[in-house]
Amino acid sequence: MAALTREAAGRLLARQGILVAFAVFMVVFALANPRFIDIGNVAGVIRSSAILGVMALGVTFVVIGGNLDLSVGSMMSFSTIVVLDLHDTLGPALAIPAMFALTLCLGAFIGILVGYLKLNSLIVTLGMLSAIHGLTLMWSGGKNMDIADKAGTWFGIFGRGDVLGIPVPILIFALLAVVLSVVLSRTPFGRKVYAVGGNGTAATFSGVPRARVVFLTYILSAFCVAIAGLMQASRSLGSQNTVGQGMELEVLAAVILGGASLLGGAGTIFKTVIGVLILGFIQNGLLLMGLEFYVQYVVTWVIIILAVWLDIAAKRSRLWSPIA
């Protein structure tokens, strides 16, 4: 009997290791500082994680498909700068679709290189990280971008608005998470993403158009980046050229924290959302403890490594093979 419960516990840990880690972490921080689980604080954390979260949703598809996307941070800067600039020239109603079109072009370019030309995604997106940064600077001339008439535009609703008392960024994140979760788990396209990332050769042998599937994961990722850029621009109504700098690593950390395999073929949207929240709450918890932001960098990464290690350790206790 004791053995049985231990086995059951082991299995729970193996499957939901990251959730268990999350729960433990929340309890410890809440005990240390009750303000941590204050509803206002919780809503604040989710709200400030929403932009990162939206980007992580798209990258989840890319990673499950067996590739990486390190360009999302600088692509988000690009979207933000472009939509702010066009806001004053074209007006918000035209600026938004124009920005989406341009961002999707970038995604399509990466998708062609990685999907159809089969170039290594790490190299391509690392290159795009700096190339897009260059594009952004060319567009802005290196200056910060600001909306001239901040009081007279409706553009702020995506980042600052409320609907029924719920902040719009949270709504966008939640809605997108639900939609993309359905796409990934319930549509043929989602199934093919898992197949291509799990074993690309076998997917090809099963008539799955591997190149097109990879291409589409990058389109989807760029689409999410465009939404994130919109939220960012709308929140601040002005921006530096480097607003998204470094976010590609945080996004990747959230996706991996959620348990998607860097080798492809595994992961879910739900888990990525958990990963995003863990990351957000860690940073918030450290802030509440009054740590300097540079200490946070270190501690955040230590906690991420610990969480991933716990996850892998839990899986190993169940895995039958010492290899893999």
Place this chain on the structure above:
Amino acid sequence: MTDATPVLRLEGIVKTFPGVRALDGVDLELRPGEVHALMGENGAGKSTLMKVLGGILQPNEGRILIDEAPVVMTSPLEAKGKGVVFIHQELSLADELSVAENIFLGELPRKRFGRVDWTRLYATTDAILKTLNVRFDARTRVGDLSIANQQMVEIARALTVSPRAVIFDEPTASLTDAEKVVLFDVIEDLKAKGVGIIYISHRMEEIFRITDRISVLRDGQYRGTLRTAETTEDEVTQLMIGRSLDLSRSPVRHALGKVALEVRGLSCGHLYRDVSFSVREGEVLGFYGLVGAGRTEIAETLFGLRTPSAGSIRVNGDEVRIGSPVDAIRHGIGLVPEDRKGQGLVLGMNCRDNMTLPQVDDLSTGPFVSDGAEVAIFDQYRDRLDIRTPGWRQIVGNLSGGNQQKIVIGKWLSMRPQVLIVDEPTRGIDVGSKSEIHNLIRDLAAQGYAVIVISSEMPEVLHVSDRIAAMYSGRIMRTFAAEEVTEDSLIQAISGLEPEKVA
């Protein structure tokens, strides 16, 4: 056969996985100098038992005794230290390294300051290779070796210690006949040295050729041990599957329809040249030949994975260009590939999703996948092919080798392609299911499908085919009708001994 004390004894081994009782109190006894066959249906627990013995899996219950002393083995290295070596069916070599480095991986001989002693490494390795009579040396890059030679490297790895017991898990699955002979010689040598050998295979003729005793597992339970010299194939089959096989059922020949697939003058570089053949609806065309004769490459071309350098392909009389598997499937061509792990399956995905992958679009309702329709297909083919799994949610990688193969077959059978190509369809499949798959192939033909069967097993080709194309070195040497073919003429044709004839 002496009744010396056993080198190895297993007592009451139990091993469970979530939802599966893979081993249910198994006993086994291995004597020195004997070749002991382990047989059983796909999923009976053979590989699991050997993983327990090789230190890869820990049993839930039971004891392992070496020389009658209980031992605990927690890793393959520990097992090797105790003289138990496991030669896997799935090769686990590093392609980029030399033969010598692979053999001594993790235990390279050292000089002072930890530098590798290359001279000694190569000398020791060459000495071991010499006992195996192989034609490559210690410095060869492993990636350049054939599968059979890579297997020899695995065996050489086992010989770096003086083993007490060696386990072979389906070693001949991808070997040619000539390569098998070499392997059997090695086994004879080991046997003469008093090593106990456990040999897993589904091929009866091998079992009766080289083993001394046969132990049978069924559904994770030990069913008994027979002396090979005193038993028959039928008795072993009875023990394995609980009934005899009716092998007398000779395939029904029926009227053929129109030509479904016609290939004229097809060439692909040096892989094969000027290949022409056709298959009619309702016909099974066998491709027989040695490994490397170009059969798989033809199949891959028809499935859009290779671009031919010359020639034409007609489906239903219309010339088609097949640039990708997507094209092939659209033209009604399906392929069961020869390498199930690399080409056939997404191992991390569940059984159902693997089986329905090529038709996931067709099965969807609106924008969504249709669980009901997919499960229905899975259930239908699980029953038909007798796939042993606790349910469709099981990850394919957790299935036994033979059951994995059945998932690939089910995947393409359920597509009902007009032309189905099967490449080594029964590799690793137990005798009962094998005849079931042969029946399925015949049934498919009877329903008007055209089937191409590529196989290295002569009985299989002879049994299922209406016509047989014999290939040698990239050419079709001769095409036989089922009635006129003899084993001798077939062997002659595939060895290139016969002058080319047009059938």
